[in-house]
């Protein structure tokens with residue numbers, strides 16, 4: 001199978017800010033592909049360009065060989081989209097929601113009704129068909145939004161933060177639905193800031209930070225590229241630079257990365273053998289180690305390694321607002 005999405009040096013600027021900074025990648029047909037990154041990384045902007053809602057300032061993007069800028073109408077017939085924020089009409093029933101969407105695509109009535117029944121059975125909401133969407137739980141609303149994107153039988157389904165703000169149980173059922181949809185032959189392009197979501201669901205992950213893709217591979221390779229063992233070391237901030245200098249001369253380390261919380265070291269040989277030697281060396285130079293930890297790399301470490309910060313860091317108030325809207329804890 002070949003690439004169904006191809007992106008080359010895509011750029012999007014908002015006033016002075018480069019939200020998407022010359023990114024390139026391709027997605028194979030049949031994949032579940034995740035764009036993983038923190039708040040403001042540029043994930044939604046990327047999805048918006050690919051789904052023809054935004055025009056890029058540079059670069060190219062193709063879906064199934066069709067240019068998203070030159071032929072947006074053809075693109076819209078090949079894709080389904082679920083947005084980051086809930087956009088269900090609360091005064092429509094579940095059936096009407098899907099029916100309305102089917103009409104937008106001019107799907108004939110018999111086919112439309114057949115499709116609605118199929119999709120409701122996929123998400124187990126047949127008995128809710130006549131209920132207003134506002135009476136559904138957060139997880140049910142999300143499922144409905146996801147299958148709404150499938151009304152037109154798309155080749156690619158774009159999901160922007162599919163499980164944002166959902167409880168752990170609902171997240172798992174959403175993941176099951178996404179897998180089911182993927183198994184039926186639909187390529188999935190999703191964004192997420194949840195490491196576990198990207199890790200468990202995707203065939204490949206692109207890690208995005210400040211508009212750039214910093215790493216791209218499957219989860220296993222991303223982790224193993226960091227080495228077998230990682231050593232997390234904490235020292236007082238004022239001696240961090242000196243510590244790096246000393247560690248650089250140890251001959252035991254492949255790479256040293258400074259992060260906001262400490263240092264990540266990837267060792268050449270076994271981490272457990274390197275630790276006592278490193279501590280001795282630092283001790284000789286009167287460096288006090290606050291903590292040192294040996295661990296197998298996780299996707300969190302991969303992110304920390306490539307970006308120097310944790311994915312959870314930063315201002316989260318916008319996201320909380322979204323979650324509150326979605327769960328109904330905030331009145332608009």
Ligand SMILES: Nc1ncnc2c1ncn2[C@@H]1O[C@H](COP(=O)(O)OP(=O)(O)OP(=O)(O)O)[C@@H](O)[C@H]1O
Nearest residue numbers: 014019037038039040041042043044045046084193
């Ligand atoms: N319409 C817009 N006008 C101005 N700036 C924008 C606009 N849309 C996005 N941005 C900025 O572009 C950057 C990327 O935003 P984007 O929504 O793509 O991030 P994201 O990765 O989806 O973040 P989140 O995880 O919070 O959803 C941010 O700095 C954001 O403030």
Ligand SMILES: [Mg+2]
Nearest residue numbers: 043044045084
């Ligand atoms: Mg977003």
